[in-house]
Amino acid sequence: MNRLGNQLREEIANLIMRHEVKDPRVNEFLTINRVEVVKDLSCAKVYVSSFLDDASVERGVKGLQSAAGFIQSTIAKKVSIYRFPKLTFVADFSMKEGYKMVQKLNALENESRQIEISQNEQDAREDQE
Numbered sequence: 001m002n003r004l005g006n007q008l009r010e011e012i013a014n015l016i017m018r019h020e021v022k023d024p025r026v027n028e029f030l031t032i033n034r035v036e037v038v039k040d041l042s043c044a045k046v047y048v049s050s051f052l053d054d055a056s057v058e059r060g061v062k063g064l065q066s067a068a069g070f071i072q073s074t075i076a077k078k079v080s081i082y083r084f085p086k087l088t089f090v091a092d093f094s095m096k097e098g099y100k101m102v103q104k105l106n107a108l109e110n111e112s113r114q115i116e117i118s119q120n121e122q123d124a125r126e127d128q129e
Contacts, residue, residue: 005035011075025063044085047092057091064089
């Protein structure tokens, strides 16, 4: 299932990058993070993210969902499986949230470093006096 999910992720990403999905809401800044396929191949959840604003991601997901039939039929011609899953597109903001968290941690680390430098400078001045 993981291998099929990865293959579907790559195929969907390629369709987006080659501008084969004609819906104007879908653009090349959308990223397919992962695809979770159910064991019986009845459906697959496609997690979509971007560093664009949340509204743009939501619009892109709606565009992908409306083009799901086209995407399914295009990929089904390339992938030989006995049953092609119904694709459901979901906005995934975890990548952006993780990036924001890393930025906050870096800011805290820089602030801590600045406080330590200030403290060391103050200690050095006190030692000189």
